[in-house]
Amino acid sequence: xxxxxxxxxxxxxxxxxxxxxxxxxxxxxxxxxxxxxxxxxxxxxxxxxxxxxxxxxxxxxxxxxxxxxxxxxxxxxxxxxxxxxxxxxxxxxxxxxxxxxxxxxxxxxxxxxxxxxxxxxxxxxxxxxxxxxxxxxxxxxxxxxxxxxxxxxxxxxxxxxxxxxxxxxxxxxxxxxxxxxxxxxxxxxxxxxxxxxxxxxxxxxxxxxxxxxxxxxxxxxxxxxxxxxxxxxxxxxxxxxxxxxxxxxxxxxxxxxxxxxxxxxxxxxxxxxxxxxxxxxxxxxxxxxxxxxx
Amino acid sequence: xxxxxxxxxxxxxxxxxxxxxxxxxxxxxxxxxxxxxxxxxxxxxxxxxxxxxxxxxxxxxxxxxxxxxxxxxxxxxxxxxxxxxxxxxxxxxxxxxxxxxxxxxxxxxxxxxxxxxxxxxxxxxxxxxxxxxxxxxxxxxxxxxxxxxxxxxxxxxxxxxxxxxxxxxxxxxxxxxxxxxxxxxxxxxxxxxxxxxxxxxxxxxxxxxxxxxxxxxxxxxxxxxxxxxxxxxxxxxxxxxxxxxxxxxxxxxxxxxxxxxxxxxx
Numbered sequence: 001x002x003x004x005x006x007x008x009x010x011x012x013x014x015x016x017x018x019x020x021x022x023x024x025x026x027x028x029x030x031x032x033x034x035x036x037x038x039x040x041x042x043x044x045x046x047x048x049x050x051x052x053x054x055x056x057x058x059x060x061x062x063x064x065x066x067x068x069x070x071x072x073x074x075x076x077x078x079x080x081x082x083x084x085x086x087x088x089x090x091x092x093x094x095x096x097x098x099x100x101x102x103x104x105x106x107x108x109x110x111x112x113x114x115x116x117x118x119x120x121x122x123x124x125x126x127x128x129x130x131x132x133x134x135x136x137x138x139x140x141x142x143x144x145x146x147x148x149x150x151x152x153x154x155x156x157x158x159x160x161x162x163x164x165x166x167x168x169x170x171x172x173x174x175x176x177x178x179x180x181x182x183x184x185x186x187x188x189x190x191x192x193x194x195x196x197x198x199x200x201x202x203x204x205x206x207x208x209x210x211x212x213x214x215x216x217x218x219x220x221x222x223x224x225x226x227x228x229x230x231x232x233x234x235x236x237x238x239x240x241x242x243x244x245x246x247x248x249x250x251x252x253x254x255x256x257x258x259x260x261x262x263x264x265x266x267x268x269x270x271x272x273x274x275x276x277x278x279x280x281x282x283x284x285x286x287x288x289x290x291x292x293x294x
Numbered sequence: 295x296x297x298x299x300x301x302x303x304x305x306x307x308x309x310x311x312x313x314x315x316x317x318x319x320x321x322x323x324x325x326x327x328x329x330x331x332x333x334x335x336x337x338x339x340x341x342x343x344x345x346x347x348x349x350x351x352x353x354x355x356x357x358x359x360x361x362x363x364x365x366x367x368x369x370x371x372x373x374x375x376x377x378x379x380x381x382x383x384x385x386x387x388x389x390x391x392x393x394x395x396x397x398x399x400x401x402x403x404x405x406x407x408x409x410x411x412x413x414x415x416x417x418x419x420x421x422x423x424x425x426x427x428x429x430x431x432x433x434x435x436x437x438x439x440x441x442x443x444x445x446x447x448x449x450x451x452x453x454x455x456x457x458x459x460x461x462x463x464x465x466x467x468x469x470x471x472x473x474x475x476x477x478x479x480x481x482x483x484x485x486x487x488x489x490x491x492x493x494x495x496x497x498x499x500x501x502x503x504x505x506x507x508x509x510x511x512x513x514x515x516x517x518x519x520x521x522x523x524x525x526x527x528x529x530x531x532x533x534x535x536x537x538x539x540x541x542x543x544x545x546x547x548x549x550x551x552x553x554x555x556x557x558x559x560x
Contacts, residue, residue: 020434051537052337064535065340066409069402070418081343081403130415135527137372157429157519159444202444206431259506259522266525270415 055092058099067093072245116171129277133269138262146268147261154257155249158205162220164212165194167231167238175231182228185221188242202245216241307500336536343403344539348546355543365537370408370545371528378548385506385524390548393503396420396495399549405542411528412495419528422494423483434521439479446473450480451515457488457500458509470530486528 040047047060054062065080065290071091072083080088138146147154167175180189198211209217216239219229225242231238254261327426339347339358349356367376370389374380378389387395389414397403397410400429410418426433452461453470474480474488482494490498497505501531507513529538 025338066538067418070406073402079343079345079400081346096541124417126538127415127417131411131419131528134414137527137533153520204429204441204444207441207443208429244332255383256516259518261522262384263523264527 001156016237024039056096058096059103061099061103063099068092071095106109123275128272129274130270133273134266138269140267143258143261143265144254146265147257150261150264151251153264154260156204156252158221158249159245159247160200160205160208160220161244162199162208162212162223163188163191163242163244164196164198164216165191165240165242166196167194167240169200169233169236169238172238173230179228179240180229182240182242188244196239205249212241221246327555335527339539340535344405344542348401348543351491354454355547358540358543359535359547362540362542362547365373366544369533369541373526376419378545382504382507385522387505387524388503389545391503392422392538392549393498393501394492395497395505399533399546401542401546404545405538407526408533408542409528409530412526414525414554416528416530420495425483425522427519428478429519430521437479440477442473442478446470446478447515447518448511450474450478451511452516454499454514455509455511458502500521522549 039227040049042189044194047057049118050057051062053065055065062160068091069080070081071094072078072087075091076083078087083091105111105117111121146218160237165175165178167178182188182191199208203211205217205221213234216232216234219232220241220243221228223241223246225243225245227243227246229239229241231240301483319373335354335357340352342354347358355388363442366378370378370544373384373386374406380386380388385471392399394403396407406418407420410416410420410541412419413421424434425438426439428439428447429444433439433441448472449470451468451470452466453462453468455461456467456471474484475486484499485488485492485496488499489501490496497503502509504513505524506517529541533541
């Protein structure tokens with residue numbers, strides 16, 4: 001039996017105007033649909049449609065739902081679903097008002113004249129670079145490498161319990177005898193009357209340095225437990241330092257230092273990115289400097 | 295010769311082609327319908343109150359949680375772990391417990407953290423307070439707080455252990471309490487009773503949940519001496535609004551499920 005004939009307009013080997021027209025129309029509809037979608041969803045497109053993640057468009061600038069929800073929570077400690085119509089309207093109006101004023105400020109180029117706005121803008125750009133720097137979490141291997149490279153930064157704070165015995169310059173002999181007695185094991189309590197009381201009990205190194213002054217602190221730092229200095233002239237007096245206990249800074253293991261390592265790593269990444277950002281801005285800018293300042 | 299007119303196709307071949315074309319068209323229509331349904335669902339998810347969705351246990355929540363798991367794996371798991379249990383050694387909080395550093399664990403609050411982060415240097419990030427480093431000459435870069443001595447730190451540590459019911463030296467704890475309530479200004483963030491303030495991210499010092507280390511003296515003393523200021527990057531910009539909501543609902547569901555389990559257990 002002979003095969004039935006296929007209608008000409010469905011046979012791709014036949015040039016039939018109906019089929020061509022159909023395919024043409026189909027292509028046109030798909031093309032228009034894609035173009036329309038792209039047109040009405042692209043950023044900056046003028047549209048009458050408020051995107052689902054926004055609560056309003058002010059001159060096509062969206063006000064996000066998350067800002068709306070955050071503002072509701074700040075003002076009324078409530079969620080959008082539980083807020084009253086009055087609360088929602090108030091927050092919406094506040095946000096629209098803010099957006100209108102921001103847009104007007106842009107038109108007036110407030111940033112060019114207002115020092116506070118300029119400062120805020122500089123800060124915002126720096127913060128943006130910093131935010132980019134911390135977006136990705138460093139791997140454990142990177143953190144460990146950073147720790148190894150900066151091992152000296154990770155140590156416990158030194159602690160000392162030092163007594164500062166003060167003598168007039170004229171009493172140099174007595175100061176020397178006191179130092180000798182302490183070295184011989186005499187109880188430091190015997191000399192309480194001479195104690196400057198600048199230090200009391202255990203102190204961190206930095207605090208002892210502030211209390212004793214840099215020179216006496218350096219002398220104290222070198223002392224072992226129960227060590228005694230000779231008379232040291234400082235500030236118009238003689239000082240004998242007795243070290244009850246000196247706990248020197250101890251290097252930290254990686255596991256102990258990890259939070260600090262992470263913070264330092266991020267700080268360094270932020271510095272690097274901010275400096276790179278500034279370099280990029282300088283590079284692409286056309287900066288002309290007056291002759292007398294070149 | 296099969297067929298009649300030259301150049302025409304046999305009926306069988308034409309039928310096969312028609313089937314293929316029909317299948318392609320059908321697949322395209324189905325794909326388009328699915329895509330449109332997905333967009334509608336995304337729009338519904340975004341327009342809904344996050345916490346009402348979280349409480350609903352409906353299809354919207356289930357699909358959001360499914361998608362949120364993927365977002366979590368890509369954006370959060372590197373710090374919080376695949377199971378969301380955090381890392382105590384680095385002060386990364388456990389997202390599966392019922393203890394929230396910021397807010398009350400509402401989906402909307404989680405979404406805010408996911409979008410803007412904590413101390414992330416973003417304009418809307420949560421960064422209201424840092425724990426001062428009391429063993430430094432200037433403990434805080436923003437507040438005028440004086441340093442504490444090693445003994446002060448030991449005393450405050452004992453007081454904090456007392457708050458949780460684990461102090462051994464009550465005299466030291468009493469001294470520490472005075473520092474906590476006055477000179478150290480600890481009460482300013484952690485509250486007079488040490489129960490913290492979730493509005494500024496100050497942890498509760500009287501409960502059993504610890505962000506850094508455990509309740510051991512050493513880890514408490516280190517927090518006081520070195521200060522703490524954990525960072526969580528914000529995903530806004532890199533992640534769509536839908537993805538942020540999905541991941542917030544996913545995290546919320548992980549925490550809620552545990553709470554529900556705990557309630558059932560008790």
